Amino acid sequence: MTKFEPADPTTHFPPDFVWGVATSAFQIEGAPTEDGKGLSIWDSFCRQPGAIADHSNGDVACDHYHRWEADLDMIADLGVDAYRFSVSWPRVRPSGAGTWNEAGLAFYERLVDGLLARGIKPYLTLNHWDLPDELQAGGGWANRDTVHRFVEYAQGIAARLGDRVASITTHNEPWVMAVLGHENGVFAPGIKNRATATQAAHHLLLSHGMALQALRAQGCKARLGLVLNLSPMHPATDSDADQAKAVLEDGRLLRWYLEPLFKARYPQDVLDDLGADGPQVEAGDLQIIATAMDFMGVNYYSRSVVSAAEPWDVHSSGREVTDMGWEVYPEGLTELLVRLHQDYAVPPLYVTENGGAFKDRLEDGRIHDHQRTDYIARHISAVAEAIRQGVPMAGYMVWSLMDNFEWASGYEKRFGIVHVDYATQQRTLKDSALWYRNFLQQRRAQRRQRQAV
Ligand code: IFM
Numbered sequence: 191m192t193k194f195e196p197a198d199p200t201t202h203f204p205p206d207f208v209w210g211v212a213t214s215a216f217q218i219e220g221a222p223t224e225d226g227k228g229l230s231i232w233d234s235f236c237r238q239p240g241a242i243a244d245h246s247n248g249d250v251a252c253d254h255y256h257r258w259e260a261d262l263d264m265i266a267d268l269g270v271d272a273y274r275f276s277v278s279w280p281r282v283r284p285s286g287a288g289t290w291n292e293a294g295l296a297f298y299e300r301l302v303d304g305l306l307a308r309g310i311k312p313y314l315t316l317n318h319w320d321l322p323d324e325l326q327a328g329g330g331w332a333n334r335d336t337v338h339r340f341v342e343y344a345q346g347i348a349a350r351l352g353d354r355v356a357s358i359t360t361h362n363e364p365w366v367m368a369v370l371g372h373e374n375g376v377f378a379p380g381i382k383n384r385a386t387a388t389q390a391a392h393h394l395l396l397s398h399g400m401a402l403q404a405l406r407a408q409g410c411k412a413r414l415g416l417v418l419n420l421s422p423m424h425p426a427t428d429s430d431a432d433q434a435k436a437v438l439e440d441g442r443l444l445r446w447y448l449e450p451l452f453k454a455r456y457p458q459d460v461l462d463d464l465g466a467d468g469p470q471v472e473a474g475d476l477q478i479i480a481t482a483m484d485f486m487g488v489n490y491y492s493r494s495v496v497s498a499a500e501p502w503d504v505h506s507s508g509r510e511v512t513d514m515g516w517e518v519y520p521e522g523l524t525e526l527l528v529r530l531h532q533d534y535a536v537p538p539l540y541v542t543e544n545g546g547a548f549k550d551r552l553e554d555g556r557i558h559d560h561q562r563t564d565y566i567a568r569h570i571s572a573v574a575e576a577i578r579q580g581v582p583m584a585g586y587m588v589w590s591l592m593d594n595f596e597w598a599s600g601y602e603k604r605f606g607i608v609h610v611d612y613a614t615q616q617r618t619l620k621d622s623a624l625w626y627r628n629f630l631q632q633r634r635a636q637r638r639q640r641q642a643v
Contacts, residue, residue: 202574205637208311208585209630210272211265211607212543214318214362216248217594219278221255225293228284230320231330232597235378244600251595253615258301264608264617265591266308269630272356273310274542274587275301276318279343286322287339295350302354311356313542313587315417316344316401318362319371319378326379331367331390337397344401345408352410359487359542360401363419364394365443376598385467392469395450399478417487417542418447421494422522422529431498438463439496452534454480485584487542488530490569493522512565513547513603520568527576527583538582543589544569547596547603550620557609557620566607566622570629588626592617 216232223229236247254261265273279286281294298314305312317340325336340360348358361367370377373387381387402414423440425432441460449457454476461468495502495517504511510518523541530536546565550557566588577583593606601612607623610616619627 202577203633204577204583207583208271208540208587209633210270210274210311210313210585210587211268211591212274212313212587212589213254213591213594214276214315214320215278215281216251216276216318216320217590217596218252218254218592219281220248220250220253222249224255225281225297226284226291227278227294228280228286228291229323230278230280231323231326231378232320234323234326235380238380241380242598242600244602246595246600248595250612252592252610255297257615258297259304261592261617262301262304262308262310264619265305265310268619268623268627269634270626271311272313272585272587273305273591274313274315274359276315276320276362277347278320279317280320280322283343283346284322284324286325286336287342290346295346298347298351302351306354312351312354313357313359314347314351314355314412315359315362316340316347317360317367319367321379330379331393332372332381332386334393334396337393337400340397341400341404345404348405348408348410348412352405352408352412355412357413357415357485358405358410359415359417360398361394362417362487362542363489364391364398364416364447365419367391367394369442384464388464388467388469391446392471392475395447395479396475399481402481402483403478413484415483415485415487415537416451417489418444419489419491419543420444420526420530421490421492422525423494423496426495426497426502429498432496435498436496439494443494448530448534450476450479451483451486452480452536483537485538485540486530486536487540488526489543489589490523490526490541491544491546492516493519493525510561512561513549514599516546518546518565518568520565520572523569523572524575524579527573527581528579531576531579531581536582538584540583540585540587541569541573542585542587544586545589545605545607547605550604550609552609552611552618555618557618559607559620559622562607562620562622563625566626567629 368391372381375382423436425436441457445457548561590605592608593604593610596603609618
């Protein structure tokens, strides 16, 4: 049973508010070399001993490359307005440069047309982390050339699909690619160097701004934006040390991206902290990064609690946590959205990812995932509260449509509202999916009633 009743779906959300579900290419597609696809940095990273908790890889994942039609029927059955997915860059341009792969392009064309035929808006992401491996051999995101290869890729996809997709997101979560991929080395490409990470972050932002300008110049009709992973940073205590640490961490996760995007500058406190590890920025880069977006996506899962001494132990705090060990903290989503609205000239905002990994049990063909349902309902209410406080919210998307390859955690963590049996590839709607479908049905019914009065 849901512990927390969500906000009234009709009164709190604008009529054109978009409800969706989200996935990404590497996490669901499989078929890593089929029909001419090239390898990505994640294909290679999975082969590094110890990189993935359960020693798995994306070779099969949810086999979506072969099951896409049934998956689209399943999405339509949920009654959502939109499906957020990503294009695999090495599937459409195997080396990241040079020849395009027609079979790969045709796959995404079928996917987009299939969504439209089912009345679902396609929300396309260009880069959800699976950089072509050959570009990594040349330095990847740390090399400024990759910026230009990305712009070419964006132009090619927009020329092919830009007339049919509702939106194009350049990058999903640049912080994750830069910091987890290049500083901590726990994600592909597995580099551990802070200066490399900072340079990669700058090139990701630069390529975003350049792509926006290039796509607008070619007359792309889709709405253009970027998706950031953001969390409020709370000091563990009132001590000066904890508060100072929280400000710096806020700089590294939030302001490092928000300040260049909306104020054409990097935050000085973070630059000071980076010292010689700061990025090489050429004249004009920051103005390009600050190119106006049509929308921005926020991926929210939890807050961060920061301590200058010991890392804060969420488990001994008594707070509810997900299977990822992330605190369930819906009020942080309202806090974050209100802050974005107050501190920056943000365009319409989407929550482009929100959801929880929990240990699911299949019982008599059902998955009673009350915690996930509760998590989603409470976060939807947090969005409603942000709207009430004046934040220009445009949509909300559950992460994820279905269980999938959760990066370094492999298949051990399940985020889906649809259960995937990886042995048989059978999909089963969890109770959270049934709840979401019912919530959306109610919203439609109530809207019809109001219109009739
Ligand atoms: O699975 C990921 C997704 O690819 C990016 N955002 C966070 C999710 C959960 O970890």
